[in-house]
Amino acid sequence: QQPVQSPQAVILREGEDAVINCSSSKALYSVHWYRQKHGEAPVFLMILLKGGEQKGHDKISASFNEKKQQSSLYLTASQLSYSGTYFCGTEGTTDKLIFGTGTRLQVFP
Amino acid sequence: SQTIHQWPATLVQPVGSPLSLECTVEGTSNPNLYWYRQAAGRGLQLLFYSVGIGQISSEVPQNLSASRPQDRQFILSSKKLLLSDSGFYLCAWSNRLNSPLHFGNGTRLTVT
Numbered sequence: 001q002q003p004v005q006s007p008q009a010v011i012l013r014e015g016e017d018a019v020i021n022c023s024s025s026k027a028l029y030s031v032h033w034y035r036q037k038h039g040e041a042p043v044f045l046m047i048l049l050k051g052g053e054q055k056g057h058d059k060i061s062a063s064f065n066e067k068k069q070q071s072s073l074y075l076t077a078s079q080l081s082y083s084g085t086y087f088c089g090t091e092g093t094t095d096k097l098i099f100g101t102g103t104r105l106q107v108f109p
Numbered sequence: 110s111q112t113i114h115q116w117p118a119t120l121v122q123p124v125g126s127p128l129s130l131e132c133t134v135e136g137t138s139n140p141n142l143y144w145y146r147q148a149a150g151r152g153l154q155l156l157f158y159s160v161g162i163g164q165i166s167s168e169v170p171q172n173l174s175a176s177r178p179q180d181r182q183f184i185l186s187s188k189k190l191l192l193s194d195s196g197f198y199l200c201a202w203s204n205r206l207n208s209p210l211h212f213g214n215g216t217r218l219t220v221t
Contacts, residue, residue, distance in 0.1 A: 002152070030207045041199055041212035042153065049207055087153060095141050095160050095206050096168070099153040 001025050003090050003100035012078045012107045020073040020103045022088030031064050031071040032089035032097060035082075042087060045073075078107045111136035115200045115213030122220055128173075128187040130216050132200030135181065140202040142183040143210065144175055147197040159183060195220045 003024040010018050022031065030049050034042035046057055048064035048071060059076040075082055088100040115132045122128060134140055144156040155168045157175035165175050172191060176184045183200055200213040 032209065034210075041215050042210075044209040044211065047207065047209055089210070091207060095203075096155060096158050096166070097143070097203075097210055098155060099145075102152045 002098060003088055005086075005088060005100040005103045007103060008101070009104040010106070012082075012105065014080060014107055014109055015077050016107075018075045018078060018105060020075075020086050020088075020105075022071045022073070022090070022100050024069045024090050026069065026090070026092055028064075028066055028069050028090050029093065030091045031062075032091075033062055033071075033073050034087045034089065034099075035084045036087065037084045075105070078105075080107050080109065083107045111202075111211065113200065113202055113211055113213045115216060117216055118214065119217045120219070122190050122218065124192055124220055125189045128185070128190055128194070128218070130185040130198055130200075130218075132183045132185075132213055133181055134202045137181070137202070137204065139180060141205060141208075142177060142181075143201040143203075144183065144185050145199045145201065147199065149196070153199070157185070190220045192220050194218065 003022050006021045012018055032047045033045040035045055036042040050066050062073045064071045083106050086103045089097040091097055112135045141160055143158045145153045146156050147153050157165055157167055159165050159177045162177055162180055173187050198216045201210040203210045
């Protein structure tokens with residue numbers, strides 16, 4: 001079952017904040033976040049493990065609530081380089097990673 | 110350090126022709142290996158994954174197949190391509206469960 005992301009698209013001005021949500025109907029053991037620039041392969045941002053943890057990397061952070069089977073990615077003070085499509089990926093008890101529906105983020109000057 | 114090689118970068122093939130895409134990983138042992146496909150403007154669809162030599166799990170029934178003849182080699186094949194096989198094919202590796210996926214640069218396949 002593919003995780004559902006919301007919103008589908010976000011348009012920001014530089015310096016604005018955004019939140020991307022990822023929701024699954026299945027029990028999760030971990031959530032990954034990736035960013036893909038147009039025409040390129042996805043790049044790993046962070047992984048959150050079961051335990052309700054939060055992580056941060058520069059001005060990008062994420063939270064994971066395994067009880068609600070949800071994760072959120074927080075982008076603070078967005079930069080032009082943040083533009084791209086963001087995918088969450090979820091793992092259950094197997095080694096396969098299923099990606100979400102994707103959220104397209106555009107940051108303008 | 111670990112690297113992943115995927116080739117070719119682009120490919121144009123006629124309908125009904127065979128396909129072979131190869132992916133190799135260096136600098137790690139016994140990785141999990143994955144093939145994903147991305148249709149234009151769409152998400153990442155898991156096609157196959159492998160946790161060891163000769164162990165292939167298929168996620169989507171279709172006219173594609175995968176093989177892992179060596180520990181760090183993953184091959185995606187088709188005997189007869191369909192128009193719907195067009196897309197961006199991505200190979201990836203990880204170190205077991207709950208580890209980041211590292212992607213190759215991808216192969217852009219156009220079936221004409």
